[in-house]
Amino acid sequence: MNTVAFTLFAVIVLLTLGITYWASKRTQTTTDFYAAGRSISGWQNGIAISGDYMSAASFLGIAGLIALNGFDGFLYSVGWLVAYLVVLIVVAEPLRNTGRYTLADMLAYRLKAKPVRSAAALSTISISTFYMIAQLVGAGGIIKLLLGLQYEVAIILIGVLMILYVAFGGMLATTWVQIVKAVLLMTGTILLSLLVLSHFGFSIVEMFNQVSAQYGQSFLEPGKLYKNPLDNISLGLALLAGTAGLPHILIRFYTVPNAKEARTSVAWAMVIIGSFYIMTTFLGFGAALLVGQEKIKAADKAGNMAAPLLADALGGNFFLAFISAVAFATILAVVAGLVISAAGAFAHDFYSNVLRGGQVTEREQIRVAKWASIIVGVVSIILALLAKEQNVAFLVALAFAVAASANLPVIVFSLFWKRFNTAGAVSGILTGLISSILLVLVSPNLMEPDQALFPLKNPAILSVPLGMLGAILGTLLSREPEAERKFTELYVRSQTGIGAE
């Protein structure tokens, strides 16, 4: 075992537990637990959003994809940033103006609370679970490679930590874990990029020339990883429309005091996320040139070790240990965000508002939320242990596809379409959710490529229109005067913030 890595790893664990202890003393009300008491400022929330969003898949996965497949790896990076324009321009501010803790709050504003909250809780929990299993399985593998810990030990360690952060520290602890992680990740990535560039006289063109000389010009051209352009377009749609429907990102807008701060936080997040994803070029091509594809593939077939091996090659053992610790912190921050979004959907939407019709005291709701986060955490640990040998990359694609097909159309219709009603929201969420899951089940992700009934790896290109169609048909087949009457209230409030908490 690498002792420097182990020390840094322990420092991160102690630091985040310290944050949790500090936050637990400040977490008394439901607003504290779900929304950090709305005490987070715009720029802090911006950093936390980046910390929540830049998962291990981005940091380790993209660097590996670029190192092994060249240009095509970079396509993901583009989608992950441009998607924030949808978040910024369409959803962030209206959502902050009309909700309290979860996505369903906005929907329940003018629609019937019970059916809408149940459907939204179902899609939130599904998305969080798909995303979380993918993160945990990836995490187990990576920590095993980096620290030599057994897969099972790594999963249980991360799982216990994430339960502690969320159950005791609530959203405040989760937010600060995300901020710490984002700062560490950016520091590590900037250092690595500068070291890579120094090898090429700080000339990006020179780096590209050497890539071309060693791997051929075709390595810099598209088509190596994705043979079917439609697959690319479908993935692009899932990323673009899915980000604005990801529940763990949406709940971050409730931690700031008002819509203006929500806007500021997306702007900050876009600066950080954009700079990070541009630097994936240096990490990826740097690893291809300075480590070599043979060595990267020997360590891990999928390329996940490209960035750590690059750190080892450029800065020796200490730098390798630092990058490993960053990867560990990354996983902790992302899974904590997922646990709190799933626990909120269960405790706030399903338990308090559906089962108990809103007749729950503050103390009881917090207790249920804490228990929900423990249960969500334990269930995902078990699922991740069972999924040990699975290739789970498709789960992340599925999470984005469900968010794009089930959540985004319903959010947009609810905010801008007067005629939209409860039947439309429920059928929209269910059609989007079921169609994206079914299409993935019969796709090349899980079937032999030549036998797959649906030829694309990502279902968004079909499931997003289906989700929209479900929402439109459900709306047109029933009338709900109450929802239409309350539309004006939601519309004025969402756009001006008048009456918002």
Next chain:
Amino acid sequence: MKTGSHNTDWEQIARSPEFRTLMKRKRRFMIWSVAFFSLYYFALPVLTGYFRFLNTPVFGSMNGAYLFALSQFFMAWVLAFLYIRHANRMDRLIEEIICKRKEKAS
């Protein structure tokens, strides 16, 4: 909900000329920007997937495909900057609407 939504006349605000101007300007920005970035964004997989001309090297080995992908980042930043500027102007309109309500109330 501290301000209490019961005593707010939402219909009246919605009908006011100030709110209509606000929504006209908000919508115009939203529709044009969403149309623009969607076209720009999907141009990348379409142009690199179905055509080959972006593979031409531009600076040394750096080709058009990479430069176009890179330009997406700057497109997103510039559009976000324009949106923030626009939204800050909308904030001033919203403040006027709120001031007028208070005048009427008092």
